[in-house]
Amino acid sequence: xxxxxxxxxxxxxxxxxxxxxxxxxxxxxxxxxxxxxxxxxxxxxxxxxxxxxxxxxxxxxxxxxxxxxxxxxxxxxxxxxxxxxxxxxxxxxxxxxxxxxxxxxxxxxxxxxxxxxxxxxxxxxxxxxxxxxxxxxxxxxxxxxxxxxxxxxxxxxxxxxxxxxxxxxxxxxxxxxxxxxxxxxxxxxxxxxxxxxxxxxxxxxxxxxxxxxxxxxxxxxxxxxxxxxxxxxxxxxxxxxxxxxxxxxxxxxxxxxxxxxxxxxxxxxxxxxxxxxxxxxxxxxxxxxxxxxxxxxxxxxxxxxxxxxxxxxxxxxxxxxxxxxxxxxxxxxxxxxxxxxxxxxxxxxxxxxxxxxxxxx
Numbered sequence: 001x002x003x004x005x006x007x008x009x010x011x012x013x014x015x016x017x018x019x020x021x022x023x024x025x026x027x028x029x030x031x032x033x034x035x036x037x038x039x040x041x042x043x044x045x046x047x048x049x050x051x052x053x054x055x056x057x058x059x060x061x062x063x064x065x066x067x068x069x070x071x072x073x074x075x076x077x078x079x080x081x082x083x084x085x086x087x088x089x090x091x092x093x094x095x096x097x098x099x100x101x102x103x104x105x106x107x108x109x110x111x112x113x114x115x116x117x118x119x120x121x122x123x124x125x126x127x128x129x130x131x132x133x134x135x136x137x138x139x140x141x142x143x144x145x146x147x148x149x150x151x152x153x154x155x156x157x158x159x160x161x162x163x164x165x166x167x168x169x170x171x172x173x174x175x176x177x178x179x180x181x182x183x184x185x186x187x188x189x190x191x192x193x194x195x196x197x198x199x200x201x202x203x204x205x206x207x208x209x210x211x212x213x214x215x216x217x218x219x220x221x222x223x224x225x226x227x228x229x230x231x232x233x234x235x236x237x238x239x240x241x242x243x244x245x246x247x248x249x250x251x252x253x254x255x256x257x258x259x260x261x262x263x264x265x266x267x268x269x270x271x272x273x274x275x276x277x278x279x280x281x282x283x284x285x286x287x288x289x290x291x292x293x294x295x296x297x298x299x300x301x302x303x304x305x306x307x308x309x310x311x312x313x314x315x316x317x318x319x320x321x322x323x324x325x326x327x328x329x330x331x332x333x334x335x336x337x338x339x340x341x342x343x344x345x346x347x348x349x350x351x352x353x354x355x356x357x358x359x360x361x
Contacts, residue, residue: 002074003029005096008149008348009072009355010036010047016356018045021066023053025077059085069359070094071119076101080110087117092358096351097148097304098123100133108137122358124351126304144354147347148304154261155288155345162262168235168252169266176248178204178268178336180328181291183260184211184281185273189296190224192276192318196325198228203332204268206230206251209260211273211281218255225251261285268336269293271324275300275317283309290338292331294318314339 003024013020024033030052037050054062059082070092071082076099086093098104111118121141125131126148134143182189185208196202210221222232235254254263264270270286275296284305286293293315300306300317309315318324331337 002077003032004150004153005074005148006072008153009096009352012348012352014045014047016045019048020045021049021068022047023049023051025053027052056081060088063089063091070355072096072355075099076103078103078107080107080114080116083107083119084111084114084116086119087111090117091119092122093119094122094124094351094355094358096124096146097126098130098134098143099125100130100137104134105137120358122354124354127307146351146354147344149348149351150284150305151288151341151344152346152348154282154284155341157261158265158285158288160262162259164256164259165262165266168254168263172205172233172252175205175250175252176203178332179266180204180206180332181264181267181270181286182206182208183264183270183272183286185209185221185271186211186277187220187224188276189271189273190221190228192296192321192324193228193328195321196328197230200229200248201325202228202328205248207254207263207266208232208251209254209263213255213257218253222253225253264289264291267291269331271295274298280306283315287314287339287344288341290341292316292337292339294324294327294331308344312339 010020010022022033022036033050033052037047056079063085068091071086072094074096083093108118121138123134123138123141123143124146125134125143126146128145131143131145134141190208197206208221208225210217218234225232229249230251231249232251232253235252236256264286267286267289268291270291270293272281272283272286272293272295274281275298277298279299280295283293283295283303287305287309293309295315295317297317297319306315310317316327318327
């Protein structure tokens with residue numbers, strides 16, 4: 001998530017002819033970073049390196065070798081040796097989507113106790129309450145509100161042409177509207193549709209994108225759909241010729257990867273999975289299409305975008321099947337509602353202007 005917030009800035013750096021280095025602490029990022037490094041050549045600025053970050057105790061040598069004009073992190077990434085090394089060299093630190101979490105307070109206390117210099121700080125928060133708290137923690141820092149660049153990234157991807165989405169739209173064009181997209185759905189999510197969809201109560205057609213698209217994961221979701229009285233048809237059935245009946249019982253199971261963000265444009269409403277398990281998945285992807293969204297409650301309030309979308313009435317968190325059934329009635333009766341998303345965009349340009357001002361005042 002932290003990489004997604006700063007990735008639009010990396011893309012902008014390349015277009016502006018800047019050199020950059022991108023690193024991450026999590027080993028799960030290694031493949032993504034390796035791919036970024038492989039795709040780095042050819043246009044505008046140069047990505048000098050993409051890989052795992054130096055460890056604590058190694059930042060001084062790394063910064064001496066790279067000699068950056070600025071350092072960018074996201075949210076609450078804060079490490080004593082990193083900050084001390086930046087402060088010693090007076091390298092400005094820009095934190096995108098800064099959160100007043102314990103890590104920032106701990107690093108400030110550690111540097112104060114050890115006599116280390118806090119680097120020049122430029123903090124961009126995405127919520128007003130965070131802005132106020134950050135100013136209290138770092139009174140000498142420049143702290144302002146901004147918009148998450150992830151909205152720009154998701155919007156750009158949503159607008160890309162997708163030949164596969166167009167193929168599916170044509171193939172299943174005869175299925176009744178409205179169309180609902182269940183993104184990153186687990187069996188537990190489909191189970192919550194029992195009160196709103198079983199025995200013919202649902203209106204329109206469900207498009208279900210399982211979180212797991214291996215055969216076992218798809219079969220688990222299909223079993224739940226059959227319990228609702230629905231007839232699931234896989235988007236990739238091996239033939240490409242199967243045409244489902246138009247009796248209102250058919251649903252589409254998208255057993256493919258790589259285009260969920262683009263697929264949401266076919267929907268009249270969306271349900272984001274994970275909220276009745278380990279945690280809700282991305283609500284940004286359907287939101288940039290202007291869709292009304294529902295999701296389960298698990299870990300939802302940890303995400304800034306959930307609070308933003310809930311406040312504007314675009315996202316509804318449902319605690320059980322009864323609440324989901326009520327929400328489904330509201331979004332399937334009458335014309336589908338579309339939300340204006342312009343206010344959520346433009347964060348990349350504004351934060352880039354901040355970064356450019358730090359590097360070239």
